[in-house]
Each structure stands twice: as structure tokens, then as C-alpha cells.
Amino acid sequence: MFNPIELRKPSTLLEAVSDLATYGFDARIIAGNTALYELAAQGGLDDVHILIDSSRLGLDYIRSGTDGRLHVGATTTFSQLAKNKHCLQGRNAALGEAASRISPPQIRNMGTIGGSISIGLPFLDMPVTLLALDAEINVMSKDGRKTIKIDDFFVDYFTTALNPEDLITEIVFPEEDGSSEKKEEERGGNSQRSVGFSAFIKIGRTTVDFAVINCAVCLEIERHESKSKSPLVEKARVALGCVGNKPIRRRDIEALLENSELNRATIESAALLPVDFEPSPSIHASPSYKKKMITVSVREALYTLLDRMNSATPIS
Amino acid sequence: MRIRTVVNNETLDLEISLSNSLLELLRDILGLTGTKKGCDFGGCGMCTVLVEDKPVFSCITPAWRAEGKRITTIEGVGIRDNHHLHPIQAEMLKNFAFQCGYCTPSMVLVAKSLLQENPSPTEQEVKEALSGVICRCTGYSRYVKAVLAAAETMKKGLELDI
Known part of the structure; x- marks a missing residue:
């Protein structure tokens, strides 16, 4: 007991x-x-x-750092994330969306971003979102500070890369305009910098239930001034939850999207790539049903992203 | 351990145990049985109370988290002495929003928090706010209707909040 x-x-x-x-x-x-x-x-x-x-640790904050990245304190609640403008737009839109889909409001007022990743449950909405957004987890222990990349963070059911003496202090999201190395390369008057977009899709039995499949996608596209041509995907991260002991990336879909123009044809072929693994069954969904919902959620995420790219103001 | 907390505008010094939930503090220590116990692990919403005006599940909130916080339960809504109801309670009666009443305290509190933050909610926003409280009698449409009606009443300045 x-x-x-x-x-x-x-x-x-x-x-x-x-x-x-x-x-x-x-x-x-x-x-x-x-x-x-x-x-x-x-x-x-x-x-x-x-x-x-x-x-009492002062870890409930959301701030845009001097490094251009978004810093979110570990005890920031889902309610705070769902209302903050930094989490609702551009590359981080999936963060606010995922937070607002965590139900019901009572849980949003209590649950925290740090808690929802440290417990290591593969069906929660934050793990899959942070995986797509390529977040970094800042951790402190008596021996000092370290940063764990999200790709290395989730290990197994109820198991993360954290040691018992580790404390998550904050989660850091990459800057809106692609990676910093890229910016460095192109600091010569070249306006072809990339810009990020993300979306979160949750398929559940009811709106207040845990997800049957949750999916987060982050695309970095080549920035250009004309809206006439389809956006060119430079970098893609497609993450799925509820399919196994930890959230996973669909690297086959990412490879298909990268260096492709995002249009109907690309989206359909990406979503229809065969699911070559067996998703874990749950009480409400069989593996075969989950496979179908994976296709549905990836397609919906990509169409949502295409809409967002088309309605975004081109910035030179 | 001892904590100091404010329940329904009254400052209290209480002796609690570390494993007590806020629900146990309210019902068993203070005798405020308007807050109900349902599933007891954060699923049904029967135990909803307001902490600093925000709805939370009291069954999975540790009692020690009440330290220094302002808690509102159904006993703190409306004026009981002369039978004045809060507009939300009045509209729930008028609209036949409930039958058995077990979920009603939580419904009143989530509605109160919503209308405090957003005095003119849309129907969708009301549904979202009520979504964390399960009702097994009347369904939800009459509760939604009652909260929308209460929003109108309160905007006309007929608020009886204490």
C-alpha cells in the first residue's frame, strides 16, 4: 500500500x-x-x-530564450501551454494543440509537461508531440546538468533515460526558423531559410478519453516568397503514440516527405505507406484498427500542415 | 502534519496525514460532504473543487497541496442562510438540469470557474468546460442550457456570488 x-x-x-x-x-x-x-x-x-x-522550484514558465529557442519549465501545466501564444503558432503549434486536447479541463489544470514525459507512458499526448518537435530535455542532478535528446529519452513502458536522482528542469524546443547551424551557413543575404510548421492529431473513443492513436508531425519547409508552388519539405519528423512501448518515428514517411513538394499526391502516398509493424493492441483498438487509424491520422496531420503553410504569410 | 488553508473564505489550521487526499480533507476532516467521491482516481469528476478558482480533481490532489491555497467547494457557492442561490444553481433548477444530483456540485463549480474567466461562453466552450464531469441521469444538454442561461443572468448584473 x-x-x-x-x-x-x-x-x-x-x-x-x-x-x-x-x-x-x-x-x-x-x-x-x-x-x-x-x-x-x-x-x-x-x-x-x-x-x-x-x-516551489519556479519551474512553471514558458519563455522565448535569447538563443531563439522556446524554453518550457518542467512544472508548466497543460492549461498554461494551451493558452500561451508561443505554443500555438508556427513550429510549436502542435504543443498547444496537444495540450488543449488533453482532457478534461481538471487534468489540464493539474498535469505538467515534465510529469507527463517522466512517467514514460507511450499513449500520453506530450511524449509523441515532443518527439515530433525534436525537443531537448534539460536535466539536473547532484552531479550537474545534462541535456537528453528526445530521440534518446523514451526507453520502454514506464522507463525513460532518467536516473532516479535526475530532475527534469525544462524542455527546450528548436527555434522557429530551422536549425541554428543552417542559419549560420546562410547568413550571406540568402533568404532561403527554412520555416517550421507542426500539427497534432488525436484519435480517441471519446473526446475525454486517452488516445487510440496520437500523431504529431513537424515539417521544416524551404522559405520562399511565392505561394504559387508547393512547399518544399527540407526536414520531416513524424511521430506516433499508442503503438508500442514508447512513441516512435515513422522514418519511412519522413524519408518520403523530405526533399519532396508537399501536395495532395505526396500526402496520399506518404499516408498510404504500409505500416510494416504490429501496433500494440489496447482494450478499445485492435492492431489492424490501429493500422488504419495511423493512415488516417498521418493524412489528417499532413493536410492540416498544408493548409497552415498556404495560409501563412510568406516572409522574405 | 499541520497546514493552513482557506476553504470557502475561512482560514483554517488543520492536522492532516501525508496520504490524505484533498477530498478526504474536505469530507472526512471538515465534514463538507457536498463534494462527492466517485471513482477516486481522477476519472469521473464527482470530486471537482476549485483551487484558486480553477477546477481540479480533489481525489488525486494531495491534501498538503492545499497549504496556502484558496479552496472553493459547493458549500461556498450561493448564500445558504436566506436561501439565495447562485444564478448557476437557480438556472440549473429552472432548467431541470439534474435528477439525482450527485454530479451537480461539480457541474456548478466548473460552470462557476468558466463564467468567471469567460462571461460569454459559446455552447461549445460550455460543453468543453463540463466535459470532465460525468452525469448519468439527464445527459448534458440541460446542464449546457442552464449554464448558457446563467451567463445571460449574470451579465445583467444579477450576480449573487459571495
């Missing part, structure tokens, strides 16, 4: 990581608490004796 004996209330990151170093796997960070108490109610967590409250 879940029976914690001590509550730690660190007010600085140093105190928090020192508590984690002392208690290790005996302790759990409490952020939004939407997942932990559910696990406890179902008879889990009887090995947890120390609770560490993260609410």
Missing part, C-alpha cells in the same frame, strides 16, 4: 537534487500528481516513502 512517510519541500533546484541524491528510488517528485495517485489507488508505489514537492 502507498504510504509515504515524509514530504520534502525544496525551494531551490540544489535542495531538490540533493534530496533526490539522498533518497534515490525511495522518493518521487510530485508535480501535477495526476498519474502518481492513480497508480497508488491501483495498489502501486508501495516502495515509495518520500515525496518531493516540485511546486
Whole structure:
């Protein structure tokens, strides 16, 4: 039975990581608490004796950094994400969309971005979104700070690259205009910089249920002034949740999209690429149904992105 | 452990245990049984209360999280002494929004939070706000109608909030 004996209330990151170093796997960070108490109610967590409250660490922020990247503190709630303009537009649009699709509002007011990735559940909406957006996870422990790339973060069911003494401090999203190396290369008056767009699609049994399939896509396209030709995809990240023990990328679809013009023909052939793996079944969806929904969600995400690209103001 | 919290505008010093939920604090320690227990792990919405005016599930909120926070339960809505109802409660009665009433405290609170933030919600916004509270009697359409009607009443300045 879940029976914690001590509550730690660190007010600085140093105190928090020192508590984690002392208690290790005996302790759990409490952020939004939407997942932990559910696990406890179902008879889990009887090995947890120390609770560490993260609410005094000042990690609930969303800010555009001086590096041009978006920095989101680990205890930022889904409600905050769903309302913040930085998370609703351009390359990060999928972040706000995914947050607003997390239901119901009571959960959005409680759950946090850091908590929803640290628990390592493959059907939640944040993991798949962060995977598509190529986020980086900034982590602190008593030994110092490190950055974990999202591609290396999810390991297995309930398992991430985090060690028991690690604390997620923030999630960082790449800058809107493609990678910084690319900008460096082209700082010679060349206006052909890339620009990012993203979309999130959730297919569920009801609007307040967990996803049956969730899909996030981020495309970086060549920036040009004319709207007459189809956008040229430079970089694609297509991520799916609810299909296995961790969210995955569809690298076959990404390869088809990259260096292609995004139009109806490309979208249809990308969405119809055969699903060459067996998605894990769930109580509401068989693998064959999930395969069909993968096609549907990828298609919908790509058409959404095409619409967004066409309605975006071209910037030279 | 001891915490200080504000429940329905009253500052309280309380002795709680670390494993208590906010729901247990309200029902078992304070005797405020208007807040209901349903699934007890954040699925049904029966235990919804407002923390700093925002709806949360009290069954999965640790009681210690109430420290320094302002909690509103159904007992803090309307003026009980002289039978004045909050416009949301009045419209729910008028529109026959509920039968058994088990979900009603939560419905009132999510509606209160919505109208405080957004005095003129669309029907879709009302549905979204109510989506976290399950009703198994009347369905939801009469609740939606009642909240839209309450929004109109409140805009005309007939608010009886305390």
C-alpha cells in the first residue's frame, strides 16, 4: 500500500537534487500528481516513502530564450501551454494543440509537461508531440546538468533515460526558423531559410478519453516568397503514440516527405505507406484498427500542415 | 502534519496525514460532504473543487497541496442562510438540469470557474468546460442550457456570488 512517510519541500533546484541524491528510488517528485495517485489507488508505489514537492522550484514558465529557442519549465501545466501564444503558432503549434486536447479541463489544470514525459507512458499526448518537435530535455542532478535528446529519452513502458536522482528542469524546443547551424551557413543575404510548421492529431473513443492513436508531425519547409508552388519539405519528423512501448518515428514517411513538394499526391502516398509493424493492441483498438487509424491520422496531420503553410504569410 | 488553508473564505489550521487526499480533507476532516467521491482516481469528476478558482480533481490532489491555497467547494457557492442561490444553481433548477444530483456540485463549480474567466461562453466552450464531469441521469444538454442561461443572468448584473 502507498504510504509515504515524509514530504520534502525544496525551494531551490540544489535542495531538490540533493534530496533526490539522498533518497534515490525511495522518493518521487510530485508535480501535477495526476498519474502518481492513480497508480497508488491501483495498489502501486508501495516502495515509495518520500515525496518531493516540485511546486516551489519556479519551474512553471514558458519563455522565448535569447538563443531563439522556446524554453518550457518542467512544472508548466497543460492549461498554461494551451493558452500561451508561443505554443500555438508556427513550429510549436502542435504543443498547444496537444495540450488543449488533453482532457478534461481538471487534468489540464493539474498535469505538467515534465510529469507527463517522466512517467514514460507511450499513449500520453506530450511524449509523441515532443518527439515530433525534436525537443531537448534539460536535466539536473547532484552531479550537474545534462541535456537528453528526445530521440534518446523514451526507453520502454514506464522507463525513460532518467536516473532516479535526475530532475527534469525544462524542455527546450528548436527555434522557429530551422536549425541554428543552417542559419549560420546562410547568413550571406540568402533568404532561403527554412520555416517550421507542426500539427497534432488525436484519435480517441471519446473526446475525454486517452488516445487510440496520437500523431504529431513537424515539417521544416524551404522559405520562399511565392505561394504559387508547393512547399518544399527540407526536414520531416513524424511521430506516433499508442503503438508500442514508447512513441516512435515513422522514418519511412519522413524519408518520403523530405526533399519532396508537399501536395495532395505526396500526402496520399506518404499516408498510404504500409505500416510494416504490429501496433500494440489496447482494450478499445485492435492492431489492424490501429493500422488504419495511423493512415488516417498521418493524412489528417499532413493536410492540416498544408493548409497552415498556404495560409501563412510568406516572409522574405 | 499541520497546514493552513482557506476553504470557502475561512482560514483554517488543520492536522492532516501525508496520504490524505484533498477530498478526504474536505469530507472526512471538515465534514463538507457536498463534494462527492466517485471513482477516486481522477476519472469521473464527482470530486471537482476549485483551487484558486480553477477546477481540479480533489481525489488525486494531495491534501498538503492545499497549504496556502484558496479552496472553493459547493458549500461556498450561493448564500445558504436566506436561501439565495447562485444564478448557476437557480438556472440549473429552472432548467431541470439534474435528477439525482450527485454530479451537480461539480457541474456548478466548473460552470462557476468558466463564467468567471469567460462571461460569454459559446455552447461549445460550455460543453468543453463540463466535459470532465460525468452525469448519468439527464445527459448534458440541460446542464449546457442552464449554464448558457446563467451567463445571460449574470451579465445583467444579477450576480449573487459571495
